[in-house]
Amino acid sequence: MTEPVHVIGGGLAGSEAAWQLAQAGHPVVLHEMRGDVMTPAHRTDRLAELVCSNSFRSGDAERNAVGLLHAEMRALGSLVMAAADGARVPAGSALAVDRDLFAAEVTQRVSAHPRIALVREEVRAIPPHWADVIVATGPLTSDALAAHIQTLTGEAHLAFFDAIAPIVHAETVDMGIAWRQSRWDRGSPDGDGDDYVNCPLDREQYRAFVAALLAGEKMAFKDWEHVPYFEGCMPIEVMAERGPETLRFGPMKPVGLTDPRTGRRPYAVVQLRRENRAGTLLNMVGFQTKLKHGEQVRIFRTIPGLARAEFARLGGLHRNSFIRSPVLLDSWLRLKADPRIRFAGQITGCEGYVESAAIGLLAGRFVAAARAGRPLGPPPPETALGALLAHITGAANPETFQPMNVNFGLFPPVDGAGRRDRKAMMTARARAALQQWIAGSGGQAGGAATPEPAARPALPAAAG
Known part of the structure; x- marks a missing residue:
């Protein structure tokens, strides 16, 4: 397809999604309202600006779930992780970054990519003629777009203080x-x-x-x-x-x-x-x-x-705001009420910089695979990526759904594992499952779901 994918939001999730799509050979229009309309928390118009902590938390890929997520994202060519590694500052076993260097690197690489067009504008509603859309507007989604999403979903947003x-x-x-x-x-x-x-x-x-x-x-x-x-x-x-x-x-x-x-x-x-x-x-x-x-x-x-x-x-x-993803999204992050639209990042109810970028990475890969006509199932739930995705798209209780960081409690249990060796066994299992998923282009390793259906429902006559 020559028609571009529209990614709304230039935070960590949106930048990562756009990068994954462009690297896979697909044209992207990345819409970022900062530079035109600011938010209460941001200071600049740079992509992937960190508004809270400068920490990506633990870098320990053997004993910590978020460290394992770091490793999985690096294995999949993550722009966010590459920029974070390049902007690293001393922080013990944690991965912390110089926030200005980090945002500048993401902005430069995205802006320079020949298949990404960066447009500084507020998207107040999703036009019905856009074929593929990723909404990655984050917890500070503008009031107009939030109202439009509420119309599409038929539900009010959930919200929390940050x-x-x-x-x-x-x-x-x-x-x-x-x-x-x-x-x-x-x-x-x-x-x-x-x-x-x-x-x-x-x-x-x-x-x-x-x-x-x-x-x-x-x-x-x-x-x-x-x-x-x-x-x-x-x-x-x-x-x-x-x-x-x-x-x-x-x-x-x-x-x-x-x-x-x-x-x-x-x-x-x-x-x-x-x-x-x-x-x-x-x-x-x-x-x-x-x-x-x-x-x-x-x-x-x-x-x-x-x-x-x-x-x-x-x-x-x-x-901050987020949608009730376990009810509204399918396993490929598609909005059930309008499957041409996918959601990524903190607006889906994942919490944390790394988690947000990880869901953006998956959204970009899902769209790229669908456009290329090749099957791609969700990553196995034994991986950090798969466990996080499964949580926000169905494993969590919709009635009590709240933002959550990746943690080993989201992973399937390990049979026969004692307390001391449980994490080591989980990380070893995750590495093997991820390699199978990568090698098989999303095959059934580790119990992954079936490939995404290729058929796209008819577009709605109007959008909000």
Whole structure:
């Protein structure tokens, strides 16, 4: 087919989907509204801009499901993973990136691809004459397109709160109090175990900090008051409301760290992770917040080592939306009510940068295979890609469906595996299943579903 595939949204999922299609030889029009219309969370018009953390989480492909997902995406030629590897900054065993270098690389490679046309415009409704469409507009889908999607699906969107952590200028941290160390001294593979900056708190300082969080003035969101928080990005003051010691067992846990001034583990700790390659910016790990900006500066400067901290960005809160994918989408990410339309990324209810890009990768490959007339079944559920896809397209309970990161709980169980060797057996099984899937172009390895039906239903007369 010479008619282009229309990909709506230039985030991680949309950029990955467009790349996979173009690399497979298909023309793509990538529609990105930033540059014309901005969102409440973005700062630039670059593709794949990271608006929250700069971390892609664990890079351990042997013991961690998201690390396994990294490896599977690399095996399938992921643009996002290539750009992340090129923009990597020290972060222990995690894969963290310089967000500006990362977005610049994705933008440059997509913009330079001869089969991708990047159009800066807001798509408010999907025209009925577009034959193949991938909606990858993310959790910040514009109001107009969200209303159009609601018309197509016949359902209201689900929504949840997402929060952003502050970023500190590294030179303003008092290193006479703070020190560099990764937990258990497990630094980056090419580092020396000191990828994080740690600010220690004793018992009295910790309790005073928690009291200040609870008393601090918060941003008001009256229109969203019934929207739940996503557990993985919960504001620290909301965690503190669950109990005075909650933060010590969450983002402020001191395990694996030793204060060199005392030779002992502190009562609590605030960790700062490198935000850019130069190391001039540090992200306050796990410190998503809905405190007002003035309150953030006042309260966070009470943390030992941050008394003179200057902030490159303060925390914030925004509303995210996603569709009820287990009901609305089939196993190939097609909208059941209009199969020419597929969804990808966080709008499908997957959570996390890597997961979002992974679903974009699959959406792009599914469209490419359908256009080429070759069968392609979903990846086996024993793989990280297949487990994540199965969760959002049917395995999850539609009535309680909430955004979720990839985890080993989504994988089929391993027979006869003990607690200690379960993850190793799952990753070994996943690698074998992925290689079979790649070799067989999506054959039945590992119990994969049957190839996508080739027939396309008649297009609707109108779209929204």
